[in-house]
Amino acid sequence: MEKIKMTTPLVEMDGDEMTRILWKMIKDELLHPFIDLKTEYYDLGLEHRNETNDQVTVDSANATKKYGVAVKCATITPNAARMTEYNLKEMWKSPNGTIRALLDGTVFRAPIVVKGIEPCVKNWVKPITLARHAYGDVYKGTEMKIPGAGKVELVYTAEDGTETRELVHNFTGAGIVQGMHNLNDSISSFARSCFDYALDTKQDLWFATKDTISKKYDHTFKDIFQEIYDKEYKTRFGEAGIEYFYTLIDDAVARVMKAEGGFIWACKNYDGDVMSDMVSSAFGSLAMMTSVLVSPHGYYEYEAAHGTVQRHYYKHLKGEETSTNSVATIFAWTGALRKRGELDNIQGLIQFADQLERATLQTIESGNMTKDLALITSLKDVTVLNSEQFIRAIRENLEKALA
Ligand code: NAP
Numbered sequence: 152m153e154k155i156k157m158t159t160p161l162v163e164m165d166g167d168e169m170t171r172i173l174w175k176m177i178k179d180e181l182l183h184p185f186i187d188l189k190t191e192y193y194d195l196g197l198e199h200r201n202e203t204n205d206q207v208t209v210d211s212a213n214a215t216k217k218y219g220v221a222v223k224c225a226t227i228t229p230n231a232a233r234m235t236e237y238n239l240k241e242m243w244k245s246p247n248g249t250i251r252a253l254l255d256g257t258v259f260r261a262p263i264v265v266k267g268i269e270p271c272v273k274n275w276v277k278p279i280t281l282a283r284h285a286y287g288d289v290y291k292g293t294e295m296k297i298p299g300a301g302k303v304e305l306v307y308t309a310e311d312g313t314e315t316r317e318l319v320h321n322f323t324g325a326g327i328v329q330g331m332h333n334l335n336d337s338i339s340s341f342a343r344s345c346f347d348y349a350l351d352t353k354q355d356l357w358f359a360t361k362d363t364i365s366k367k368y369d370h371t372f373k374d375i376f377q378e379i380y381d382k383e384y385k386t387r388f389g390e391a392g393i394e395y396f397y398t399l400i401d402d403a404v405a406r407v408m409k410a411e412g413g414f415i416w417a418c419k420n421y422d423g424d425v426m427s428d429m430v431s432s433a434f435g436s437l438a439m440m441t442s443v444l445v446s447p448h449g450y451y452e453y454e455a456a457h458g459t460v461q462r463h464y465y466k467h468l469k470g471e472e473t474s475t476n477s478v479a480t481i482f483a484w485t486g487a488l489r490k491r492g493e494l495d496n497i498q499g500l501i502q503f504a505d506q507l508e509r510a511t512l513q514t515i516e517s518g519n520m521t522k523d524l525a526l527i528t529s530l531k532d533v534t535v536l537n538s539e540q541f542i543r544a545i546r547e548n549l550e551k552a553l554a
């Protein structure tokens with residue numbers, strides 16, 4: 152069989168620990184035999200980040216700006232323990248944070264739905280994709296403990312020195328206060344990423360805030376979304392047969408529980424933090440959750456939502472067998488390959504991505520899976536495979552499909 156040709160390289164960001172092991176297996180078993188894989192390789196493994204003073208992370212983000220599509224392996228975000236373990240020069244920042252800041256994007260997380268792994272919410276038959284605004288609000292808030300009676304005000308001092316004041320509260324006793332902010336530019340970028348991704352994946356977009364209570368703060372989110380929608384997206388949504396739906400956050404939560412899925416749920420920063428954990432745990436497993444960073448400038452970075460699976464890696468280092476689930480990492484590759492295929496108009500690449508995803512799901516649906524899934528599946532007669540056997544089983548199904 153002739154290998155599928157690529158014209159533009161994918162930006163490949165390698166990572167750490169168990170996911171780095173899976174990364175190589177996936178390339179060797181599921182990609183290289185079928186594709187003339189073209190990538191521009193960046194080693195974001197912690198050792199190399201340390202050697203390059205983290206320049207490699209910045210370079211990989213800039214390469215994503217150049218080529219448009221990246222695929223990323225999970226990476227260690229250093230903490231005190233990692234400083235000693237890897238003898239680091241500095242506690243380097245989270246690569247995801249650095250990349251997101253450079254690409255100015257929104258992260259969309261979607262569960263991989265497969266027969267045999269039923270979500271806790273029985274009517275969720277299609278995935279719910281969660282988009283979290285990753286700037287501001289309570290995450291960049293300023294807080295104060297108020298020791299006793301006194302007045303708290305919000306004060307805005309314009310560049311010309313004029314002041315605008317708003318009373319927060321006249322305290323008669325001790326209490327607490329919080330100030331937070333957001334930026335119209337950031338909200339607009341968030342809105343455009345959401346509308347673009349909805350068009351891209353042909354799914355409805357839901358957005359919700361508490362604008363009835365927060366008449367200026369939350370209402371600004373609602374207004375910015377609506378303005379951008381009306382001006383730039385309404386016609387295209389109509390043509391694509393999808394909808395933009397705005398409602399109050401409590402109404403959205405109630406509706407989500409009764410919906411069948413198949414839409415994107417855009418959330419403000421805090422709502423997204425809380426709801427993404429609810430949605431992902433209800434769908435079954437962190438190992439079955441994909442993540443894509445979509446920038447309003449049209450750059451995409453695909454990855455798995457889980458981390459480097461450290462505990463399994465230590466077992467692997469001791470020579471013990473691991474049963475680590477590679478599905479989300481495989482889907483990061485298929486997402487990136489499909490997007491590359493769409494941008495470069497390479498049908499073969501798009502079809503290959505579809506076939507590899509189907510082969511992966513078929514493997515699970517036929518009862519062959521890793522331990523994490525075997526623990527929660529509703530299928531009977533399950534075979535638990537180790538990390539490598541699982542990838543080999545997918546390859547067998549893929550070869551059958553391609554033959
Ligand atoms: P984790 O790697 O997501 O793993 C937490 C636990 O979830 C694992 O110990 C395992 O449970 C289970 N799990 C996660 N992915 C799995 C998979 N593919 N197959 C089977 N089980 C899976 O989170 P962590 O251990 O908290 O973090 C480890 C490192 O990852 C940290 O250094 C952190 O900084 C980094 N991290 C990176 C990213 C990223 O790059 N996007 C995201 C999160 C965390 P059992 O041990 O019970 O089997």
Ligand code: MG
Binds near residue numbers: 424425428
């Ligand atoms: Mg959280």
